Amino acid sequence: MSIEHVxxxxxxxASRWEQDFTPEEREHWTHRLGNLLLLNRKKNSQARNYDFARKKSGYFTTATGSxxxxxTTQVLTYDEWTPATxxxxxQELTGLLIKEWELT
Incomplete structure (x- = not known):
């Protein structure tokens, strides 16, 4: 298992990533929880820097589409990967962690 940066x-x-994220947004969001998911090591190394649609269809699913x-399953519900996404x-993931770990 490894951590994938979507x-x-x-x-x-000139990639879609460069179009959808400013340099400042990429710096801010790349290593944050909202941009991370779990993949097996083989799929993670194959996913590389591909655009979201290619990663989603080719690397974030199994042969059965799950x-x-x-x-990772949560990410499959998104149509695009933008700063707002x-x-x-x-926010959703950190909120769940705060609630689960009773941090407030």
Missing amino acids: LPRNPKP AVFAL VEARH
């Missing part, structure tokens, strides 16, 4: 750490120039890990997912 928004890649080093997107290719995901192996719950955090990452922020919403980040």
